[in-house]
Amino acid sequence: MNFNDSQKSAIQQGNGPMLVSAGPGSGKTTVLTARIKYLIEHYKVNPAEILVITFTKAAAMEMQKRFEKLIGGRC
Numbered sequence: 001m002n003f004n005d006s007q008k009s010a011i012q013q014g015n016g017p018m019l020v021s022a023g024p025g026s027g028k029t030t031v032l033t034a035r036i037k038y039l040i041e042h043y044k045v046n047p048a049e050i051l052v053i054t055f056t057k058a059a060a061m062e063m064q065k066r067f068e069k070l071i072g073g074r075c
Helices: 005-012 028-042 057-070
Strands: none
Touching (some): 005 028, 028 057
């Protein structure tokens, strides 16, 4: 995937919590799923210690589906 500089910065930000706020269709879900993968692979964060909050159950399910696809179903 090709990310712009702002997206790359969000994905690779390593210290503490992070808030992603952007308009519709800007790639928030893609950035968040890539960030989770980055934290697990580069910082060895335990997946059970990562909290992602969305506004709707549908958004949460979509994010879970995308993450499972991103990591090849290794959940």
